[in-house]
Amino acid sequence: MPLKKSKGNMYNWVTNQHAHLGGSCLHDCSYCYVKSNIYKRNPDFVKRYSGFIRLIEKEFDTNYGKGKTIFIEHMNDLFAENVPDEFIVRILEHCKKWPENIYVYQTKNPARYFKFLNLIPKNSILGTTIETNRDMSNVSKAPSAKERYEAMKILQFRKFVTSEPILRFDIEIMPIQHKKNFGVYHWDTFDNTTFLMDEADTFKKAEKIVQKKYGDRLSSNGADQVDIVDKKGNVVKIFHIC
Numbered sequence: 237m238p239l240k241k242s243k244g245n246m247y248n249w250v251t252n253q254h255a256h257l258g259g260s261c262l263h264d265c266s267y268c269y270v271k272s273n274i275y276k277r278n279p280d281f282v283k284r285y286s287g288f289i290r291l292i293e294k295e296f297d298t299n300y301g302k303g304k305t306i307f308i309e310h311m312n313d314l315f316a317e318n319v320p321d322e323f324i325v326r327i328l329e330h331c332k333k334w335p336e337n338i339y340v341y342q343t344k345n346p347a348r349y350f351k352f353l354n355l356i357p358k359n360s361i362l363g364t365t366i367e368t369n370r371d372m373s374n375v376s377k378a379p380s381a382k383e384r385y386e387a388m389k390i391l392q393f394r395k396f397v398t399s400e401p402i403l404r405f406d407i408e409i410m411p412i413q414h415k416k417n418f419g420v421y422h423w424d425t426f427d428n429t430t431f432l433m434d435e436a437d438t439f440k441k442a443e444k445i446v447q448k449k450y451g452d453r454l455s456s457n458g459a460d461q462v463d464i465v466d467k468k469g470n471v472v473k474i475f476h477i478c
Contacts, residue, residue: 239298242307250340253310254298256327259289262316263344263378270311285311289318291326302336313378315343321351328355335359342398344378346387353393363396364388412469418442420449423461439464439472446475453477 242250261268270285284292289312300306308314308331314324331339335357342363343349349362356362366381378384388397413419414435420442422433433449436442442464447454450462455478462475 250307251304253307255309255311256295257309257312258284258292259287261313262318263376265376296330300334300337305338307340313343315345315348332357346384361394365398365400417467419465420445421463450477
């Protein structure tokens with residue numbers, strides 16, 4: 237496969253992308269764009285990125301040239317635990333044949349970077365993504381966000397962290413927007429946004445705001461959520477709404 241030009245706004249500083257790996261990603265994230273409908277319509281794509289992890293040998297014939305910023309394995313996770321060491325070594329060695337480029341690697345298993353630091357091209361940027369501070373085991377088999385954070389914190393290399401997609405972060409680690417004693421925050425699961433809906437001087441008044449605003453929409457298993465938050469950022473009561 238020839239070197240692919242990068243498109244989109246997510247990494248507008250990346251000029252090209254290339255993938256040596258075939259097979260499905262171990263992390264199996266429910267929101268992964270590789271699993272989206274637009275790709276499922278292409279039978280060749282489905283065949284390439286299904287099944288066991290493997291190397292696509294013809295990809296090692298790709299000439300990277302020079303003067304590019306290349307995202308390596310944009311369709312898979314090179315440092316996932318099911319990728320054999322020898323696969324990683326071969327891919328890194330391929331990159332090192334063209335030292336006049338910048339190489340970008342991103343993984344949800346950044347702790348594995350450390351094993352290959354001596355082999356990773358020096359002109360590389362190492363990244364991870366942290367989508368939430370909450371438990372993600374119901375939507376992803378990747379290492380937890382906390383594990384990723386701890387690994388990236390001590391990584392001595394040029395590095396970056398993204399939040400893609402942005403999932404729900406606990407309100408207590410977000411900037412407090414309300415001025416009164418209690419804020420009423422609404423989390424919209426469709427847009428993945430949390431916003432201050434109203435505020436009150438007392439907890440009882442905050443409860444009344446929720447009751448008046450949502451009424452019959454209050455539910456024990458609703459998709460959206462409303463939190464009453466005190467001035468310290470503590471969530472003192474949670475409502476689910478449908």
